[in-house]
Every structure is written in C-alpha cells, then in structure tokens.
Amino acid sequence: MSARSKRKVKKDKIKQLAHSLGFDVVRFSGVKIPDKDQAFFLHWLKQGKAAGMSWLSRDPGIRSDPKHLMPEALSIVSLGIHYFQGTLPGPPSVPSGRVARYAWGEDYHSVVRNRLNQFQSGLKNIFGPELKTCHVLDIQPFLERAFACQAGLGFVGKHTNVIVPGMGSYFFLSEIFINLDLAPDQPLSPDCGDCVKCVKKCPVNALDSPYSLDARLCRSYHLIENRGWIPRDMRTKMGHWIFGCDLCQDVCPLNPDFALGREDRDGRDGGFFDDKTEGNAVSIGRGFGGRKSPVSSVESRDPNAKPGFNHQVKKTKWPEFEADRGAGAWVPLADILRLRTRNQFKARFEGTSLLRAKRAGLLRNACIVAANLGVVEQLQGLLEECLFHDPEPVVRGHAAWALGSNPNQKQKRILERAMKNETDADVLAEIKNR
Numbered sequence: 531m532s533a534r535s536k537r538k539v540k541k542d543k544i545k546q547l548a549h550s551l552g553f554d555v556v557r558f559s560g561v562k563i564p565d566k567d568q569a570f571f572l573h574w575l576k577q578g579k580a581a582g583m584s585w586l587s588r589d590p591g592i593r594s595d596p597k598h599l600m601p602e603a604l605s606i607v608s609l610g611i612h613y614f615q616g617t618l619p620g621p622p623s624v625p626s627g628r629v630a631r632y633a634w635g636e637d638y639h640s641v642v643r644n645r646l647n648q649f650q651s652g653l654k655n656i657f658g659p660e661l662k663t664c665h666v667l668d669i670q671p672f673l674e675r676a677f678a679c680q681a682g683l684g685f686v687g688k689h690t691n692v693i694v695p696g697m698g699s700y701f702f703l704s705e706i707f708i709n710l711d712l713a714p715d716q717p718l719s720p721d722c723g724d725c726v727k728c729v730k731k732c733p734v735n736a737l738d739s740p741y742s743l744d745a746r747l748c749r750s751y752h753l754i755e756n757r758g759w760i761p762r763d764m765r766t767k768m769g770h771w772i773f774g775c776d777l778c779q780d781v782c783p784l785n786p787d788f789a790l791g792r793e794d795r796d797g798r799d800g801g802f803f804d805d806k807t808e809g810n811a812v813s814i815g816r817g818f819g820g821r822k823s824p825v826s827s828v829e830s831r832d833p834n835a836k837p838g839f840n841h842q843v844k845k846t847k848w849p850e851f852e853a854d855r856g857a858g859a860w861v862p863l864a865d866i867l868r869l870r871t872r873n874q875f876k877a878r879f880e881g882t883s884l885l886r887a888k889r890a891g892l893l894r895n896a897c898i899v900a901a902n903l904g905v906v907e908q909l910q911g912l913l914e915e916c917l918f919h920d921p922e923p924v925v926r927g928h929a930a931w932a933l934g935s936n937p938n939q940k941q942k943r944i945l946e947r948a949m950k951n952e953t954d955a956d957v958l959a960e961i962k963n964r
C-alpha cells in the first residue's frame with residue numbers, strides 16, 4: 531500500500547470511529563493555523579472587545595499553537611457536534627426567561643467530554659499504545675473556531691460563529707490533537723455573500739464590524755460571563771433572554787427557518803426588532819457561491835430550499851441536548867427569584883450550563899427580564915424579597931431597578947422603605963436613580 535493510501539486508511543478509521551460515537555462532522559488539519567488568526571485575536575484583545583474576560587488575555591500567544599499542550603502533536607482532528615433541537619417551544623403561561631439553545635439540555639462540557647474520552651480510548655485500541663492524544667473543548671486556551679476553519683469543518687460567518695455548510699451554525703466545536711501525520715482537508719472560504727442580516731439584527735450592535743464581536747455590548751457576554759452589574763443603559767436591551775442569546779444565529783438564512791422563535795417573528799423580544807418581516811423567507815442569493823454543499827451528499831427535495839441549507843438535516847442526534855434533559859428553552863422567573871442560597875441554586879440547575887452564570891448572575895438576569903416583560907407586579911413579592919433579603923448587592927440592586935422600572939404607589943413605597951434599610955452604596959444608588 532502506498533504511503534498516501536495508508537494515510538487515507540488512517541483517516542477513514544478515525545472518521546468511522548468518530549461518527550460511530552455521534553460526532554456529526556469530522557475534518558483534519560495540520561497543527562499550524564494562519565498567522566492572521568492569531569493576529570486577529572491579538573488585535574481583538576487590544577481593542578478591549580474581550581470585556582471582563584481577562585482569562586482570554588492570559589498567555590494569548592499559545593492559543594494558536596497545539597504544541598504548547600502537546601509537543602508531539604502532528605495533526606488536529608476537528609469535530610462538530612450539532613445541537614439544534616428543532617422549533618422553539620412557545621413560552622409557558624407563567625412569566626419566563628429564554629435560554630440560548632446551547633444550554634437547553636445537559637451541560638455540553640460533560641456530555642462531550644465523556645464522548646471524547648471514549649473516542650481517545652477507541653483511537654488507542656486502533657493505533658496502539660504509541661498513540662498520543664489530547665482533547666480541547668471550550669475551556670482550554672485555544673482558538674477553536676480558527677482550527678475548525680483551517681480543517682474545512684466550516685467557515686466563520688459574520689456573526690463570528692462557524693457555519694457548517696448545509697447544516698448551519700448550531701454546533702459545538704472540539705478538537706483532538708494527535709501524534710499522527712494525517713493529510714489535511716481543505717479550508718473553505720467565508721461565504722456569507724452580501725448578507726449582513728446578523729450584523730443588522732443584533733439589537734445591541736455587538737457585531738460592530740462583520741466577523742468581529744464586541745463582548746462589552748453582547749447580551750450573551752453580559753448574561754453568562756459578566757459577574758457584576760449590567761450597565762443601566764443595556765438592561766432593557768436584554769429583552770426576554772435570561773441566559774445567552776441566539777438572535778444572530780436565529781436570523782441567519784444558513785440556519786433552518788424554524789430556528790426563529792415565534793415571539794421574535796412577532797417582534798416581541800422586548801420590542802427591539804425594527805424589521806417586522808423577520809422570519810419570512812430570506813434569500814441571500816449567494817449562499818455558498820451556488821456550489822453544492824461540501825457536507826451534504828443528499829440534495830434537498832424541498833423545492834423552496836435555499837441554497838446551502840440541507841433541509842433534511844434538522845435536529846440534533848444527541849438526546850442530551852434536548853430541552854427535557856436540562857433547563858429547557860424557558861425558565862419561569864419565579865423559580866429563579868426564590869433561590870436564596872448557593873445550594874438551592876445548585877440543586878435546581880445541577881448538570882446544566884446555567885451554573886456558569888452563578889446564583890447572583892442568574893437572579894440579576896431574572897430581575898431584568900421581569901422588568902422587560904412588564905411583569906413586575908406579578909412578581910412583586912419575590913422581587914421585594916430579593917431587595918430586602920438577598921445577600922448579594924448585585925441582586926438587591928437589580929431588584930430595585932426592576933421594582934422602579936414603572937412603579938405604582940405600592941412599589942414606590944417598597945423602594946422608599948428599602949432606602950432606609952440598605953447600607954450598600956451601589957444598591958442605594960440604584961434605588962435613588964429610579
């Protein structure tokens with residue numbers, strides 16, 4: 531067998547194993563990614579776009595180089611895990627906050643990590659004890675999107691997410707560094723064409739330029755990663771989102787039409803949608819430059835299918851990411867506002883990604899959504915409890931903000947009473963500013 535065929539056989543075996551374990555897309559690259567990706571990242575940091583995520587600027591130089599983690603690495607196996615669950619369920623009858631799709635089910639870190647461990651053991655069984663591998667999944671300091679692009683797993687859209695041709699962007703990324711010399715796959719070129727829908731639709735202008743996200747403005751950053759106070763002028767812009775944000779992906783014509791939430795179509799996400807036609811079929815004309823999708827081997831049978839999206843690929847094959855396996859698409863605000871201790875919070879959200887926001891962060895978000903949905907009166911008792919009894923100033927302050935959002939006489943009296951009780955300067959400022 532020629533060296534070339536041997537390399538192909540190795541790749542085929544790896545692909546077969548990965549697919550048998552449920553990984554949806556598998557591509558290969560060498561360990562070197564283009565210098566422009568590292569340069570782009572450094573420039574992004576310098577512009578301050580990482581907001582409070584100071585961990586991103588720790589050792590920025592190593593993020594593009596697998597050899598820092600595994601000196602023997604010769605290739606990267608890039609893996610795509612499709613988590614799109616189908617149509618967004620309607621909101622429950624009680625006031626509820628919306629959760630980004632990636633967090634509906636079980637925490638993907640543990641689900642995918644388990645599968646990666648099985649993958650690594652399987653690879654050892656095939657290639658023997660000399661084989662070395664390391665896996666990367668979100669938290670390790672690497673530019674995963676750049677690796678995925680280099681391997682041709684997808685291309686970066688203007689919303690900055692990696693889009694898998696024919697399937698869309700609702701994918702987790704993960705990589706295996708491996709000491710086998712495997713033939714690289716070809717990168718794809720970015721192919722949004724003239725479309726700028728995500729850039730235009732982002733209600734906070736976080737996509738201030740295509741392919742670059744300013745986390746200081748992004749709802750996803752504030753609702754998940756920001757551990758402190760949400761800037762006052764941004765609070766109303768959070769709409770009904772309680773954890774993460776999917777809007778730039780929901781409006782993307784390279785994602786399934788039914789990704790769009792009904793309430794988004796109606797323009798009810800806090801009323802931030804200027805374009806009431808959102809959700810109607812959109813044609814960008816140039817999806818994938820008219821080429822056949824490199825991923826989908828099955829041509830769509832839907833005569834109205836847009837170029838580039840395979841309408842047969844709809845839902846995730848991973849039951850762990852379905853809404854019934856975790857927090858779900860909507861969480862009742864009352865469920866959150868009554869969580870007074872860390873243990874209560876852990877018991878309610880154990881095994882889900884929502885733990886990342888921490889108790890105070892999630893209560894803060896719930897206060898904001900209560901005001902944005904106009905349901906303060908309905909939740910007045912719980913908000914009052916947060917204002918008087920929560921141990922965290924950030925929760926008391928956001929409860930005060932919510933109670934003062936459109937106060938009736940009763941709510942004004944609650945705030946006056948809190949003025950006399952409160953000792954924290956930041957909370958007092960919130961009460962006074964209402």
Ligand code: B12
Nearest residue numbers: 567574630668674675691692702703741743750751774775
């Ligand atoms: C920090 C972080 C965030 C931050 C900042 C996001 C951002 N856009 O930078 C916040 C908290 C806002 C966030 C939000 C989300 N995140 Co996040 N996040 C990360 C994390 C940990 C680091 C990303 C990073 O380094 N950003 C810095 C920027 C500069 O780098 P970058 O976005 O990776 O961009 C590179 C590529 O674009 C590359 N590139 C390649 N080709 C091209 C082509 C062109 C033309 C250009 C200009 C650049 C380019 O160059 C850039 C620099 O290397 C990664 C995991 C990881 N270790 O990579 C997950 C990750 C990016 N997040 C992920 C997810 C799922 C999300 C959310 C969808 C969750 C949600 N629903 O709320 C949102 C999406 C918001 C959005 N529009 O990006 C997935 C994305 C999967 C995908 N399909 O792309 C990742 C990869 C986690 C994972 N392992 O699956 N996230």
Ligand code: SF4
Nearest residue numbers: 732748749775777778
């Ligand atoms: S995640 Fe939401 S806030 Fe962030 S860029 Fe996308 S649409 Fe804008």
Ligand code: SF4
Nearest residue numbers: 687688722725728782
């Ligand atoms: S909405 Fe349009 S511009 Fe944005 S990522 Fe999708 S195709 Fe690209």
